[in-house]
Amino acid sequence: MNIQKGLALMNEEASIIEKLQVVYEEVPSGHCEGCLKCCTESVNTFFVEYVNILRFLTDYPQIIEAHAEKISRFFLLEMMESMYCPFVDDRGRCAIYPVRPLPCRVFGHLNVEDYQDNYEKVLASNEALAEYYQTTYGLTLPEEVVHRKIPHCKSFISDGGLTIDDRDDMVDLLFSLDSKFLMHGCITFEEVNQSLITWFIKQVMPLEEAGDLRIQAMQSKQSGDERGLESLIEKATYKINNCFANLCKR
Ligand code: SF4
Numbered sequence: 001m002n003i004q005k006g007l008a009l010m011n012e013e014a015s016i017i018e019k020l021q022v023v024y025e026e027v028p029s030g031h032c033e034g035c036l037k038c039c040t041e042s043v044n045t046f047f048v049e050y051v052n053i054l055r056f057l058t059d060y061p062q063i064i065e066a067h068a069e070k071i072s073r074f075f076l077l078e079m080m081e082s083m084y085c086p087f088v089d090d091r092g093r094c095a096i097y098p099v100r101p102l103p104c105r106v107f108g109h110l111n112v113e114d115y116q117d118n119y120e121k122v123l124a125s126n127e128a129l130a131e132y133y134q135t136t137y138g139l140t141l142p143e144e145v146v147h148r149k150i151p152h153c154k155s156f157i158s159d160g161g162l163t164i165d166d167r168d169d170m171v172d173l174l175f176s177l178d179s180k181f182l183m184h185g186c187i188t189f190e191e192v193n194q195s196l197i198t199w200f201i202k203q204v205m206p207l208e209e210a211g212d213l214r215i216q217a218m219q220s221k222q223s224g225d226e227r228g229l230e231s232l233i234e235k236a237t238y239k240i241n242n243c244f245a246n247l248c249k250r
Protein backbone atom coordinates (compact mmCIF):
# COMPACT_ATOMS: atom_id res chain seq x y z
CA MET A 1 0.00 0.00 0.00
CA ASN A 2 1.29 3.48 -0.85
CA ILE A 3 -0.85 5.91 1.11
CA GLN A 4 0.91 9.05 -0.12
CA LYS A 5 0.12 8.10 -3.71
CA GLY A 6 -3.47 7.33 -2.68
CA LEU A 7 -3.93 10.71 -1.01
CA ALA A 8 -2.34 12.49 -3.98
CA LEU A 9 -4.65 10.70 -6.44
CA MET A 10 -7.72 11.53 -4.36
CA ASN A 11 -6.64 15.22 -4.25
CA GLU A 12 -5.97 15.35 -8.00
CA GLU A 13 -9.15 13.61 -9.13
CA ALA A 14 -12.12 15.26 -7.47
CA SER A 15 -14.45 12.81 -9.24
CA ILE A 16 -13.26 9.97 -6.99
CA ILE A 17 -14.59 11.54 -3.82
CA GLU A 18 -17.73 12.70 -5.63
CA LYS A 19 -18.46 9.13 -6.79
CA LEU A 20 -17.84 7.79 -3.29
CA GLN A 21 -20.35 10.28 -1.91
CA VAL A 22 -22.89 9.22 -4.55
CA VAL A 23 -22.59 5.60 -3.37
CA TYR A 24 -22.99 6.59 0.26
CA GLU A 25 -25.99 8.78 -0.56
CA GLU A 26 -27.71 5.80 -2.21
CA VAL A 27 -28.01 4.13 1.20
CA PRO A 28 -31.47 5.06 2.49
CA SER A 29 -31.66 6.93 5.77
CA GLY A 30 -33.21 5.36 8.83
CA HIS A 31 -33.59 5.53 12.57
CA CYS A 32 -30.80 3.85 14.55
CA GLU A 33 -31.09 3.47 18.33
CA GLY A 34 -27.32 3.67 18.69
CA CYS A 35 -27.17 0.52 20.84
CA LEU A 36 -23.66 -0.25 19.40
CA LYS A 37 -24.41 -3.99 19.09
CA CYS A 38 -23.20 -3.87 15.49
CA CYS A 39 -20.03 -1.88 16.33
CA THR A 40 -18.07 -4.89 17.55
CA GLU A 41 -15.81 -5.66 14.62
CA SER A 42 -13.34 -4.12 12.22
CA VAL A 43 -15.49 -3.85 9.11
CA ASN A 44 -14.30 -4.54 5.57
CA THR A 45 -13.26 -1.28 3.95
CA PHE A 46 -12.26 -0.41 0.40
CA PHE A 47 -9.06 1.60 -0.06
CA VAL A 48 -11.03 4.58 -1.41
CA GLU A 49 -12.97 4.57 1.87
CA TYR A 50 -9.79 4.28 3.91
CA VAL A 51 -8.22 7.26 2.12
CA ASN A 52 -11.44 9.20 2.74
CA ILE A 53 -11.19 8.35 6.46
CA LEU A 54 -7.53 9.41 6.56
CA ARG A 55 -8.34 12.77 4.98
CA PHE A 56 -10.97 13.27 7.68
CA LEU A 57 -8.55 12.26 10.44
CA THR A 58 -5.84 14.68 9.29
CA ASP A 59 -8.43 17.44 9.89
CA TYR A 60 -9.23 15.99 13.34
CA PRO A 61 -5.91 14.60 14.68
CA GLN A 62 -7.36 14.53 18.20
CA ILE A 63 -9.46 11.52 17.11
CA ILE A 64 -6.35 9.46 16.38
CA GLU A 65 -4.75 10.57 19.65
CA ALA A 66 -7.85 9.46 21.55
CA HIS A 67 -8.20 6.13 19.72
CA ALA A 68 -4.62 5.00 18.95
CA GLU A 69 -4.40 2.72 21.99
CA LYS A 70 -7.79 1.16 21.24
CA ILE A 71 -6.71 0.56 17.61
CA SER A 72 -3.53 -1.16 18.83
CA ARG A 73 -5.35 -3.32 21.35
CA PHE A 74 -8.00 -4.27 18.81
CA PHE A 75 -5.46 -5.28 16.19
CA LEU A 76 -3.33 -7.29 18.63
CA LEU A 77 -6.17 -9.03 20.47
CA GLU A 78 -9.22 -9.17 18.24
CA MET A 79 -8.96 -12.97 18.11
CA MET A 80 -8.56 -13.25 21.91
CA GLU A 81 -11.22 -10.85 23.25
CA SER A 82 -14.63 -9.54 22.27
CA MET A 83 -14.22 -5.81 21.80
CA TYR A 84 -16.03 -2.81 20.43
CA CYS A 85 -14.74 -1.26 17.22
CA PRO A 86 -11.88 1.02 18.34
CA PHE A 87 -13.67 4.03 16.86
CA VAL A 88 -16.45 3.88 19.43
CA ASP A 89 -15.79 7.01 21.50
CA ASP A 90 -16.19 7.66 25.22
CA ARG A 91 -19.77 8.79 24.70
CA GLY A 92 -20.63 5.53 22.92
CA ARG A 93 -20.71 7.11 19.46
CA CYS A 94 -18.80 6.54 16.24
CA ALA A 95 -15.85 8.96 16.18
CA ILE A 96 -15.62 8.75 12.38
CA TYR A 97 -19.37 8.77 11.69
CA PRO A 98 -19.33 11.18 8.66
CA VAL A 99 -16.82 8.93 6.86
CA ARG A 100 -17.76 5.48 8.21
CA PRO A 101 -17.37 2.66 5.66
CA LEU A 102 -20.20 1.09 3.68
CA PRO A 103 -20.85 -1.98 5.93
CA CYS A 104 -21.57 0.38 8.86
CA ARG A 105 -24.06 2.28 6.71
CA VAL A 106 -26.02 -0.75 5.46
CA PHE A 107 -26.04 -3.01 8.54
CA GLY A 108 -29.46 -2.04 9.92
CA HIS A 109 -31.06 -2.30 6.48
CA LEU A 110 -30.21 -6.00 5.96
CA ASN A 111 -33.06 -8.46 6.29
CA VAL A 112 -32.72 -11.54 8.48
CA GLU A 113 -32.00 -13.99 5.60
CA ASP A 114 -29.22 -11.85 4.13
CA TYR A 115 -27.85 -11.31 7.59
CA GLN A 116 -27.76 -15.07 8.35
CA ASP A 117 -26.00 -15.82 5.07
CA ASN A 118 -23.28 -13.33 5.96
CA TYR A 119 -22.94 -14.68 9.51
CA GLU A 120 -22.34 -18.22 8.28
CA LYS A 121 -19.44 -17.03 6.12
CA VAL A 122 -17.90 -15.18 9.09
CA LEU A 123 -18.32 -18.24 11.34
CA ALA A 124 -16.61 -20.57 8.82
CA SER A 125 -13.70 -18.14 8.52
CA ASN A 126 -13.35 -17.84 12.34
CA GLU A 127 -13.36 -21.64 12.75
CA ALA A 128 -10.60 -21.97 10.14
CA LEU A 129 -8.59 -19.26 11.93
CA ALA A 130 -9.06 -20.99 15.30
CA GLU A 131 -7.61 -24.19 13.87
CA TYR A 132 -4.71 -22.30 12.29
CA TYR A 133 -3.74 -20.51 15.52
CA GLN A 134 -4.04 -23.76 17.50
CA THR A 135 -1.91 -25.90 15.19
CA THR A 136 0.65 -23.21 14.29
CA TYR A 137 1.12 -21.36 17.59
CA GLY A 138 -0.63 -23.45 20.27
CA LEU A 139 -3.03 -20.56 20.82
CA THR A 140 -6.59 -21.41 21.86
CA LEU A 141 -9.06 -18.80 20.68
CA PRO A 142 -11.93 -18.24 23.14
CA GLU A 143 -15.31 -19.70 22.17
CA GLU A 144 -16.94 -16.28 22.61
CA VAL A 145 -14.68 -14.92 19.85
CA VAL A 146 -14.89 -17.84 17.41
CA HIS A 147 -18.68 -18.04 17.69
CA ARG A 148 -19.24 -14.34 18.17
CA LYS A 149 -22.57 -13.34 16.69
CA ILE A 150 -23.56 -9.76 16.16
CA PRO A 151 -27.35 -9.98 16.58
CA HIS A 152 -29.53 -9.21 13.59
CA CYS A 153 -30.78 -5.67 14.15
CA LYS A 154 -34.52 -5.49 14.80
CA SER A 155 -34.51 -1.93 16.14
CA PHE A 156 -33.33 -0.03 13.07
CA ILE A 157 -36.19 1.57 11.11
CA SER A 158 -35.27 1.97 7.45
CA ASP A 159 -36.71 4.88 5.45
CA GLY A 160 -36.39 2.88 2.23
CA GLY A 161 -35.79 -0.65 1.06
CA LEU A 162 -32.27 -1.94 0.54
CA THR A 163 -31.87 -5.44 -0.90
CA ILE A 164 -28.72 -7.50 -0.88
CA ASP A 165 -28.50 -6.86 -4.65
CA ASP A 166 -28.55 -3.10 -3.99
CA ARG A 167 -25.76 -3.59 -1.46
CA ASP A 168 -23.77 -5.68 -3.95
CA ASP A 169 -24.19 -2.98 -6.62
CA MET A 170 -22.71 -0.46 -4.19
CA VAL A 171 -19.82 -2.81 -3.45
CA ASP A 172 -19.18 -3.12 -7.22
CA LEU A 173 -19.06 0.66 -7.55
CA LEU A 174 -16.55 0.91 -4.71
CA PHE A 175 -14.51 -1.85 -6.32
CA SER A 176 -14.44 0.12 -9.56
CA LEU A 177 -13.16 3.17 -7.64
CA ASP A 178 -10.46 1.02 -6.06
CA SER A 179 -9.39 -0.16 -9.50
CA LYS A 180 -8.14 3.40 -10.15
CA PHE A 181 -5.86 3.10 -7.13
CA LEU A 182 -4.78 -0.33 -8.38
CA MET A 183 -3.87 1.08 -11.80
CA HIS A 184 -1.79 3.83 -10.18
CA GLY A 185 0.10 1.33 -8.02
CA CYS A 186 -1.32 2.59 -4.69
CA ILE A 187 -2.46 -0.92 -3.71
CA THR A 188 -2.13 -4.48 -4.95
CA PHE A 189 -5.06 -6.65 -6.01
CA GLU A 190 -4.74 -8.73 -2.80
CA GLU A 191 -5.20 -5.59 -0.72
CA VAL A 192 -8.61 -4.61 -2.10
CA ASN A 193 -11.29 -4.56 0.63
CA GLN A 194 -9.48 -5.33 3.89
CA SER A 195 -10.56 -4.75 7.45
CA LEU A 196 -10.44 -1.11 8.55
CA ILE A 197 -7.92 -1.78 11.32
CA THR A 198 -5.65 -3.80 9.00
CA TRP A 199 -5.36 -0.71 6.75
CA PHE A 200 -4.30 1.37 9.76
CA ILE A 201 -1.73 -1.13 10.97
CA LYS A 202 -0.27 -1.66 7.48
CA GLN A 203 0.23 2.06 7.23
CA VAL A 204 2.29 2.29 10.41
CA MET A 205 4.48 -0.83 10.23
CA PRO A 206 5.41 -3.66 7.83
CA LEU A 207 2.83 -6.45 7.87
CA GLU A 208 5.41 -9.04 8.98
CA GLU A 209 6.36 -6.93 12.01
CA ALA A 210 2.67 -6.40 12.82
CA GLY A 211 2.04 -10.16 12.55
CA ASP A 212 4.92 -10.94 14.95
CA LEU A 213 3.67 -8.34 17.42
CA ARG A 214 0.19 -9.82 17.25
CA ILE A 215 1.37 -13.36 17.98
CA GLN A 216 3.47 -12.12 20.92
CA ALA A 217 0.44 -10.22 22.27
CA MET A 218 -1.83 -13.25 21.91
CA GLN A 219 0.76 -15.43 23.68
CA SER A 220 1.06 -12.85 26.48
CA LYS A 221 -2.70 -12.77 26.83
CA GLN A 222 -2.94 -16.57 26.94
CA SER A 223 -0.17 -16.85 29.56
CA GLY A 224 -1.55 -13.99 31.68
CA ASP A 225 1.55 -11.81 31.15
CA GLU A 226 -0.22 -8.45 31.61
CA ARG A 227 2.98 -6.40 31.78
CA GLY A 228 4.33 -7.91 28.54
CA LEU A 229 0.99 -7.31 26.85
CA GLU A 230 0.80 -3.67 27.92
CA SER A 231 4.30 -3.01 26.59
CA LEU A 232 3.37 -4.50 23.18
CA ILE A 233 0.23 -2.34 23.07
CA GLU A 234 2.32 0.71 24.00
CA LYS A 235 4.79 -0.07 21.21
CA ALA A 236 2.05 -0.28 18.57
CA THR A 237 0.32 2.84 19.95
CA TYR A 238 3.57 4.82 19.71
CA LYS A 239 3.94 3.81 16.06
CA ILE A 240 0.38 4.88 15.25
CA ASN A 241 0.75 8.26 16.97
CA ASN A 242 4.13 8.87 15.34
CA CYS A 243 2.91 7.95 11.86
CA PHE A 244 -0.17 10.19 12.10
CA ALA A 245 1.79 13.11 13.58
CA ASN A 246 4.01 12.95 10.47
CA LEU A 247 1.02 12.64 8.15
CA CYS A 248 -0.67 15.68 9.68
CA LYS A 249 2.52 17.79 9.26
CA ARG A 250 2.57 17.30 5.47
S1 SF4 B 1 -27.95 -0.42 13.42
FE1 SF4 B 1 -29.13 -1.61 14.91
S2 SF4 B 1 -27.60 -2.81 16.05
FE2 SF4 B 1 -26.51 -1.14 15.02
S3 SF4 B 1 -26.44 0.55 16.53
FE3 SF4 B 1 -28.25 0.89 15.23
S4 SF4 B 1 -29.94 -0.06 16.34
FE4 SF4 B 1 -28.03 -0.92 17.22
Ligand code: SF4
Binding pocket: 038, 039, 040, 041, 043, 085, 086, 087, 088, 093, 094, 095, 096, 097, 100, 101, 104
Ligand atom coordinates in the same frame (compact mmCIF):
# COMPACT_ATOMS: atom_id res chain seq x y z
S1 SF4 C 1 -16.55 2.68 12.15
FE1 SF4 C 1 -18.10 3.63 13.47
S2 SF4 C 1 -20.08 2.81 12.76
FE2 SF4 C 1 -18.45 1.48 11.95
S3 SF4 C 1 -18.24 -0.20 13.44
FE3 SF4 C 1 -16.75 1.42 14.00
S4 SF4 C 1 -17.81 2.73 15.50
FE4 SF4 C 1 -19.39 1.48 14.45
